[in-house]
Amino acid sequence: MKDKTVNLKGGLGQLTIPIIAVALLVIFNLIRDPGFFSISITHNNYGNAVLAGNLISIINGASELAILAIGMTLVTAATKGQDISVGAAAAIAGSVFVKVLKSGAEISGGTVILAFICSCCVAMIFGAFNGTLVAVFNIQPMIATLILYTCGRSIAYWINGGATPTVTSPIINAIGSFAPGIPIPMPVIIVIIVTILFKLLFHFTSLELLTQSVGINQSAARLNGINTTFIKLLSFILLGVCVSVAGIIGVSRLGLINHETLLLDVEMDAILAVAIGGNSLGGGKFKISGSIIGAYVIQMLTITLYAMKVSSTDVKAYKAIVIVLLVVIGSPVVKERFAKLMKQRKKLAKGGEAA
Amino acid sequence: MKRFSKVLSLIMALVMTLSLAACGGDNGGSNNGGNTTDAGNSSSGGTITVGVVNNPPSESGYREANVKDMEAVFSKENGYELKAFYSLKNDEQLQAAQGFITEGVDYLLISAAETTGWDEVLTKAKEAGIKVYLFDRMIDVDESLYEAAVVSDMAKEGETAVNWLLAQNLPEYNVIHIQGAMGSDAQIGRTGALDEQFASGKMKKVVQQTATWDEAEAKKIVESVINSGESFNVIYAENDGMAKGAVAALDEAGITHGTSGDVIVMGFDCNKWALRELLAGAWNYDGQCSPFQAKIISDYIKSGSTPSSKKIINEEKGFDAKELTQADIDTYGLGE
């Protein structure tokens, strides 16, 4: 509780930038189109009453990104580097998911759970592979994960052999879209579940403190008895779980796996989400809530641009501009300058009063 | 520093091996154990020996169907001996073609990785009296060096689809146009005919966006149109995956589609799963850049006649959901 009061006094701290970004986007959209955020209830083609509207599209569409951003935050915090293979790894995880589903005659709840477990295990193994390169062999994370980034989608291709295998099942549709009787998109609910699971993990283990210690000062962390190798490895394995969940959502949305396009380029967005969330890409202190908001900022930006009918080839360029602005504003240099400016203004004001 | 650079070089080596392994895997089974595979084992007098130089089936669903079609048409039962070589690399293809010439095949069929560098080999083939057919892709050589080229006309593919759409005689056409990766042959061909309609005002462009072949992106594009409240009655997606993404958005919003729905859904490529959607009435049309050139070539070979034109445009298939049969899916569908 104390923490919160302190934080409020000094502004929102780390979350200032992402929240300002959200606010700006909301205001911009409201001016552009007052009905932009209106939510309506419609009946989808499976007869369920569901929520619809841009807001739902944003929150729903950012699900994979938000989940990946959570894992990426941990890896960033512990290893001072990023995993650029998450997109490729998600293609593998998704392919495994489809492979297991298709190996049975019928898709039942049991086979889906089995497929999830298999996919999760495979993703964790690949995470452990990356983690070993980073934690044991001390290889720069970006370079270590370059390996899987390069060959991951080929591996995904081998798993199913075909170009775009499809799976059709009401269960899969429920995972990727809406479950009967629940008007909120399932991916959104999955994000909430994953977030809660991570919060519980932080509550029932000392992971948060240990990860931050390793990221801020590895040498000191080691001298305080922390197994730094284990912490780094663990962060990659947890990211593996996130990768698997994101991959499965991606596959379930359409009931199809295209190993070439599933979550393509998502690694850059995930890293950006971490950065926009006010987390230092140089590791150390982190807030997963920041990264999740960061993911929604990116998605809101995309949807806004689509709504403005900006050509999707140009969307990336516009996104880049906005993101550069956000990251620069959030950089220590600008923060410092800004703080100085405020101080000077205060001084001037005081001087004025005295006169 | 020293250690670091060593580690770095180790990784680079590893990455390269892995990616090589990946490439090798992609070609999987096609060119292992020597460069050529003999489909037939007797080369007795009655059979016609055909050497095929092609891209590997793993390149795409299209290629997979293309390779299967070649194997089916130039089979032993049909009186052929097929020698095939698959590679994505032009120089490997050139060597293989050279090899086929030396072995003394009767016909040489080529789908080249690159358009250049084939003069010498084709000249040699001509000197050796081997007749050359090009399929799928053109090569930059003098026309006299080959009998004919059986190729697809991507623009015609788009025209076929747009003509089908016009034939539906809708009172108005409000089209969501989801494009493939900008600049690719398929995108240019499939976009052209529709752009003409937009320009002439016959059809209204609700939105034209590229999803770069990404299904999820296609869904987002359609979602944003639905959220904006604009009305539309046609989705023209430049491949099956993107059409599926678009349909997912329609389903979530409760918008009906297909033969008895509000929105016409059009896709391309004719994947088997996509044709099944057509058969179920969920989609309306699927167009195909035909991978089936073998029959045409075989007909010329068997009849001994010389093609009247050097460029034979392969007829493009387009399937209407109302006319599609299971047999069509089995014959023309790609993949599984």
Add this chain to the structure above:
Amino acid sequence: MQEECLLKLRGIGKRFPGVRALHNVDFTLRKGEIHALMGENGAGKSTLIKILTGVYQMDEGSVEVDGKAVNIHSPQDAQNNGISTVYQEITLCPNLTVAENMFIGREGGAWVNQKEYRKRADEQLQNLNIPARSSQQLGSCSLAVQQMVAIARAVDMQCKVLILDEPTSSLDDKEVNMLFSLMRDLKKKGVGIIFVTHFLEQVYEVSDRITVLRNGQLVGEYPTSELPQVQLVAKMMGKTLDELSALEDTGSRVEATGEVFYKAEGLSSEETNPFDFSIRKGEVNGLTGLLGSGRSESVRAIFGADKVTAGKVNINGKEAKISKPIDAMKNGIGYLAEDRKRDGIIADLSVRENIILALQVMNGFFKPISRSESEAFADEYIKALKIKTASTETPVGSLSGGNQQKVILARWLLTHPDYLILDEPTRGIDVGTKLEIQKLVLQLAKDGVSVTFISSEVEEMLRTCSRLIVMRDRHIVGELKGNDLNQAQVMKTIAGGEAE
């Protein structure tokens, strides 16, 4: 002795924000002389060298080379004036050949005429008796040879002044001898060498003259033959011999008689020679010696901070295996590291988080200390150690050095250790806090905790320790207790046999 002045520094001054790193320092280097530059940590050696090599700009003073005043604004200027430096860490490229390394970045690059350069490199190497070939990859040579190649490069650049900054710290005895004979060769050729090291014996083996700095000021310049080793130590530490003898034995330190808590036989790590060590319950002992004598490395070996290579350890009479810090912690050992910034604080984390860190690690991954519990701990120790902080949530990095040190002390006290190792706990902190820490150490001992105390300030150790173990050049050279515990005796032991 040649008296021709090669390099003349007069009245050099340099300030950093809040610190006066150098004040009115003179330094003279003659032709064909090996001149040792001595001083403890923070004496100003490296600042002086960085001014000479153009890394820093001096605030006041003058530099003359060969009798001409020069301005050195960049490393390039230094080179142009014939001043070259060979650092402890080799700064050449290991994956290029020896010849390329000797000529890279000079006069249009090494690529112009490979053959000629190779020939010239070979000549130079032969000239200096360096066992390397010009075509060899530098990385394939031993560290010593790499260093010598760096020197050859400097010589080839017509350097007049050669600065060797801790050149021997990673070399073995044989390699040191090789380097020394090269240095003597260069000396004959008229090169002036500035030799920075903390190995006293090496200074006496090779140098002609010694300049001592302390606290950024010049103590004096002496011919090596006229300055006994013990005098040198005294000057570096800022005491005259008379002063040392005059200092009375302060305090009444009773030798601890409790059971032996920790005992190591033949313990060694990758950084130490094998040594024996023991401490009793409630005893405060000290490890002393000059910087680089191996005192820090020894306690790191005890705590398992460096890779332990051999030795038998007994704790409370039972054999124990300590190969990493967590093993030591589980055996009741705490370790406050020498370098507070690098090995102590987790700067961005709060005071609270820093305090509970070690306890949390000992408790294990699945038993997190709750927020309220950790706040209670933090409050308790902030009060007990009088830590000045705005709140428990203030990032520890924003506290003053002394308060940071107290936070780390709190961290270890919270684990209720049986044995606490304090390596330089008072360095860089104000006098008041120093005294508090010393008092705390004595209090801990009274409560039965064993403490090993390391400090470069001998008085401080004399006040707290009942037994002093003296190290020199990575060996234990003496143990002092009872009446021997006085400054003069300590100095003598640190300096070694040839005292007086």
